[in-house]
Amino acid sequence: MRASDLLHPRPEGLYCPPGDFHIDPVRPVARALVTHGHADHARPGHGAVLATAETLDIMAIRFGGDHAASTQVAEPARPVVIDGVEVTFFPAGHVLGSAQILVEHKGMRIVASGDYKRRADPTCAPFEVVPCDVFITEATFGLPVFTHPDDRGEIGKLLRSLTTFGERTHLVGAYSLGKAQRLIRLIREAGHAEPIYIHGAFARLCDYYESRGAALGPLLPATTDDARADFAGRLVLGPPSAFSGPWSRRFSDPLVCYASGWMRIRQRARQQGVELPMIVSDHADWPELTRTIRDTGAGEVWVTHGREEALVRWCGLNGIAATPLNIVGYEEENE
Amino acid sequence: MRAFSALLDRLTLTPARNGKLALLDRYFRETPDPDRGVALAALTGGLDLPGVKPAIIRALILERMDAELFAHSYDFVGDLAETVSLAWPPTGHGEEAESPTLGDVVGMLGTASRADAPAILGDLLDRLDAPGRYAVLKLVTGGLRVGLSARLAKTALARFGGVDVVEIEEIWHGLAPPYAELFAWLDGKADKPANMFAAPFRPVMLANPAAMDDLETVDPADYLVEWKWDGIRVQLSSSGGLTRLYSRRGDDISAAFPEVVEAALFDGTLDGELLVGTPPDHVGSFSDLQQRLNRKTVSVKLQQKFPAFIRCYDLLFDGGADLRDRPLAERRQRLETVVGRMDPCRFDLSPQVEVESWQALDGLRNDPPLPVIEGVMLKRLDSPYLAGRPKGPWFKWKRDPHVVDAVLMYAQRGHGKRSGYYSDYTFGVWTGDAENPALVPVGKAYFGFTDEELRAIDRFVRENTVERFGPVRAVRAEPGHGLVLEVAFEGINRSTRHKSGVAMRFPRISRLRWDKPPAEADRLETVEKLLPE
Numbered sequence: 001m002r003a004s005d006l007l008h009p010r011p012e013g014l015y016c017p018p019g020d021f022h023i024d025p026v027r028p029v030a031r032a033l034v035t036h037g038h039a040d041h042a043r044p045g046h047g048a049v050l051a052t053a054e055t056l057d058i059m060a061i062r063f064g065g066d067h068a069a070s071t072q073v074a075e076p077a078r079p080v081v082i083d084g085v086e087v088t089f090f091p092a093g094h095v096l097g098s099a100q101i102l103v104e105h106k107g108m109r110i111v112a113s114g115d116y117k118r119r120a121d122p123t124c125a126p127f128e129v130v131p132c133d134v135f136i137t138e139a140t141f142g143l144p145v146f147t148h149p150d151d152r153g154e155i156g157k158l159l160r161s162l163t164t165f166g167e168r169t170h171l172v173g174a175y176s177l178g179k180a181q182r183l184i185r186l187i188r189e190a191g192h193a194e195p196i197y198i199h200g201a202f203a204r205l206c207d208y209y210e211s212r213g214a215a216l217g218p219l220l221p222a223t224t225d226d227a228r229a230d231f232a233g234r235l236v237l238g239p240p241s242a243f244s245g246p247w248s249r250r251f252s253d254p255l256v257c258y259a260s261g262w263m264r265i266r267q268r269a270r271q272q273g274v275e276l277p278m279i280v281s282d283h284a285d286w287p288e289l290t291r292t293i294r295d296t297g298a299g300e301v302w303v304t305h306g307r308e309e310a311l312v313r314w315c316g317l318n319g320i321a322a323t324p325l326n327i328v329g330y331e332e333e334n335e
Numbered sequence: 336m337r338a339f340s341a342l343l344d345r346l347t348l349t350p351a352r353n354g355k356l357a358l359l360d361r362y363f364r365e366t367p368d369p370d371r372g373v374a375l376a377a378l379t380g381g382l383d384l385p386g387v388k389p390a391i392i393r394a395l396i397l398e399r400m401d402a403e404l405f406a407h408s409y410d411f412v413g414d415l416a417e418t419v420s421l422a423w424p425p426t427g428h429g430e431e432a433e434s435p436t437l438g439d440v441v442g443m444l445g446t447a448s449r450a451d452a453p454a455i456l457g458d459l460l461d462r463l464d465a466p467g468r469y470a471v472l473k474l475v476t477g478g479l480r481v482g483l484s485a486r487l488a489k490t491a492l493a494r495f496g497g498v499d500v501v502e503i504e505e506i507w508h509g510l511a512p513p514y515a516e517l518f519a520w521l522d523g524k525a526d527k528p529a530n531m532f533a534a535p536f537r538p539v540m541l542a543n544p545a546a547m548d549d550l551e552t553v554d555p556a557d558y559l560v561e562w563k564w565d566g567i568r569v570q571l572s573s574s575g576g577l578t579r580l581y582s583r584r585g586d587d588i589s590a591a592f593p594e595v596v597e598a599a600l601f602d603g604t605l606d607g608e609l610l611v612g613t614p615p616d617h618v619g620s621f622s623d624l625q626q627r628l629n630r631k632t633v634s635v636k637l638q639q640k641f642p643a644f645i646r647c648y649d650l651l652f653d654g655g656a657d658l659r660d661r662p663l664a665e666r667r668q669r670l671e672t673v674v675g676r677m678d679p680c681r682f683d684l685s686p687q688v689e690v691e692s693w694q695a696l697d698g699l700r701n702d703p704p705l706p707v708i709e710g711v712m713l714k715r716l717d718s719p720y721l722a723g724r725p726k727g728p729w730f731k732w733k734r735d736p737h738v739v740d741a742v743l744m745y746a747q748r749g750h751g752k753r754s755g756y757y758s759d760y761t762f763g764v765w766t767g768d769a770e771n772p773a774l775v776p777v778g779k780a781y782f783g784f785t786d787e788e789l790r791a792i793d794r795f796v797r798e799n800t801v802e803r804f805g806p807v808r809a810v811r812a813e814p815g816h817g818l819v820l821e822v823a824f825e826g827i828n829r830s831t832r833h834k835s836g837v838a839m840r841f842p843r844i845s846r847l848r849w850d851k852p853p854a855e856a857d858r859l860e861t862v863e864k865l866l867p868e
Contacts, residue, residue: 143404143407143408143411143422144400144404144405144408144421144422145408145411145412145418145421145422146421147421147425147465149464149465157341164357164358164361165354165357171754243754243755244748244755244806245755246755247755248754248755249754249755249756251754254754255354256750256754264421265411265412265417265421266344266347266348266414266417267412267413267414267417269348270347270348271805271806272806273748273750273754273806274348275345275348275349275350275354275750276345276348277344277348287425307407307411309407310404310407310408313401313403313404313407314404317401
């Protein structure tokens with residue numbers, strides 16, 4: 001069979017005709033397989049959802065327990081058969097519960113990797129290489145300019161700045177699922193034991209990560225009625241969207257930090273008024289993307305959300321068939 | 336190299352002056368010689384790498400990566416040095432502790448010939464991490480663009496060494512990279528370097544702003560009164576056959592005003608106002624003078640169109656004699672003799688204004704005889720020449736500012752203490768016919784209001800946003816709905832950079848006119864009347 005008969009894009013998302021299911025659909029569908037809990041991949045309103053236990057928990061936290069008519073837990077590496085199509089979830093190393101989905105039918109193996117990274121993350125299971133015929137890869141950082149440095153160095157920049165600018169509130173922007181908890185964990189591993197203040201939007205997901213074994217140390221709400229001075233020299237984490245609004249006014253002379261792979265580009269940091277960019281990403285950088293394509297042994301690569309052209313070009317230079325796969329609705333800025 | 340590249344990155348993204356000072360202070364404390372001195376030279380524009388041409392950068396990267404992948408990368412990043420620094424293929428060396436120091440890098444590039452520069456630069460880039468590569472490429476292309484003036488770097492040095500910045504300015508021109516003796520002094524390990532420099536800069540004396548209240552208790556007879564000229568403050572220093580012209584910050588601006596330097600037939604140091612025109616009758620406006628500022632060289636044509644001269648008002652050195660502790664009356668007398676010997680087209684005396692009472696002077700300063708006069712200067716006749724801004728001996732009493740009523744058009748988010756507030760305002764005045772008026776921007780201001788007023792404007796901006804452009808919001812600004820700002824400013828220049836054709840000098844918000852409908856704000860014609868003819 002042709003690969004495109006097993007999986008191909010539709011307006012709702014990637015669709016499997018023989019199994020009659022979608023992967024990460026952006027609109028409500030009857031049967032959805034969900035790779036991870038980020039809002040652009042996991043949406044409420046589906047009929048049946050198959051996902052890892054953690055992803056289902058995260059969807060329930062974000063959308064309520066009734067986000068789908070029915071749910072089913074996908075155990076790691078345990079195949080599930082849907083109308084004759086075998087699907088298996090493997091860790092993707094992106095955020096807690098994130099998975100790649102192997103779709104196997106009549107000898108054809110396609111891996112839809114969702115979002116992934118290869119480097120160690122203390123808050124989620126590491127990426128597993130799954131040999132396949134067709135590898136569907138993200139390309140969020142699909143340009144040779146993106147090489148994410150060692151996390152520890154980036155955390156070091158933050159802690160060092162806290163000593164240089166001891167009177168300023170260090171306001172760290174981070175995506176609320178995954179990035180925030182990973183940052184906190186890395187900050188703890190670097191030896192910072194002081195309380196960290198968090199925006200209200202982080203509270204439930206931080207609690208959930210704690211319940212799954214990520215020790216995040218003392219966390220306090222970044223909400224008090226009085227005294228700006230309370231936050232002077234403190235670390236405060238919040239979603240970047242809150243920084244331009246009234247929420248940020250309670251802090252004394254805030255120093256805006258932002259943890260994202262985009263911070264590799266100075267102009268991005270400058271435009272957003274970021275004083276301390278931290279290059280910490282939950283997506284694969286260029287070396288990880290190209291290494292992963294090689295590791296899977298795939299003869300064909302479909303490239304989705306991001307800078308498809310460059311990765312397609314790289315595949316071409318390396319004798320691998322590649323094509324951009326246009327799936328609408330994924331937001332690259334949520335990083 | 337790592338400390339320097341980290342410093343550059345932080346400086347680029349730190350808008351606040353105090354933040355920059357803290358970063359520099361930390362760098363000077365933690366970085367050994369000669370690196371900190373080389374960094375100081377790089378930051379103050381004192382480095383020259385003649386053998387390395389920017390054109391070789393593109394050639395180097397295309398030897399190492401696919402042209403199409405490079406093109407995609409450059410499109411995305413938008414800056415050549417940054418793209419190359421990020422896309423440079425890793426060699427593994429950059430992660431080692433043995434990466435070259437800033438001193439090594441500048442040493443190697445400084446002595447490179449045009450022929451061997453590509454190999455040397457390529458080898459260096461192989462041995463550095465991405466921020467290090469970026470720093471090197473910015474050194475090579477000659478534009479660090481970190482928003483740091485030489486003055487701020489000197490202020491940071493002063494803070495680091497616990498000395499007054501004027502002490503640094505005084506010896507600066509006698510020093511050369513890597514500034515070992517300067518740092519030895521600031522570290523407290525050696526004496527202050529002697530100033531062996533010919534025609535040195537002497538830190539200048541500055542005036543405090545005055546109001547009628549300050550003057551009521553003092554006698555006009557004790558003061559020398561002069562016009563306050565709207566030029567730039569300069570110091571001309573001449574010794575051992577060498578003459579230099581300095582700005583009041585101690586920057587050497589001799590090359591931009593050769594006609595003045597050549598006409599300086601004296602030995603000593605004099606203080607005055609640099610103006611353009613043909614003294615004594617014609618003095619050009621500040622905007623004429625601006626044609627001559629910030630140039631490395633100047634054409635003969637420009638010198639003829641806007642001839643420069645110094646209107647002299649003080650003498651610090653007469654030959655080798657230091658007059659700074661002598662009273663002003665005596666310095667002025669000796670100045671008259673010195674100026675009298677020189678070309679009157681290049682040097683004249685700042686005339687004294689006769690004044691009987693402060694009330695009479697108040698009238699004069701507010702209605703001066705020439706538009707290029709922006710008020711009066713009052714100097715105690717018995718005052719010595721003291722560096723800095725001592726309280727008491729000298730006052731400046733400026734003309735009251737011009738004001739216009741303008742309409743708020745755009746607001747931009749602030750930084751630091753103003754994070755989360757829309758605190759930078761672009762405002763406009765009306766143009767076009769009365770039936771169909773349109774606003775045209777005339778300026779931008781970000782101070783002059785209280786914290787409480789800031790909160791009120793911020794609320795207005797959020798509730799009246801019509802469009803967003805990144806950190807900027809356009810607000811409703813219609814004849815019947817909008818916010819009128821009373822804007823105070825020092826003057827108007829013609830400008831080709833602004834759509835309105837005018838640019839305000841030193842604009843600030845003087846009052847919020849919540850009571851005034853935007854239709855009653857001023858028109859462009861009113862503002863244009865203030866243009867110098």
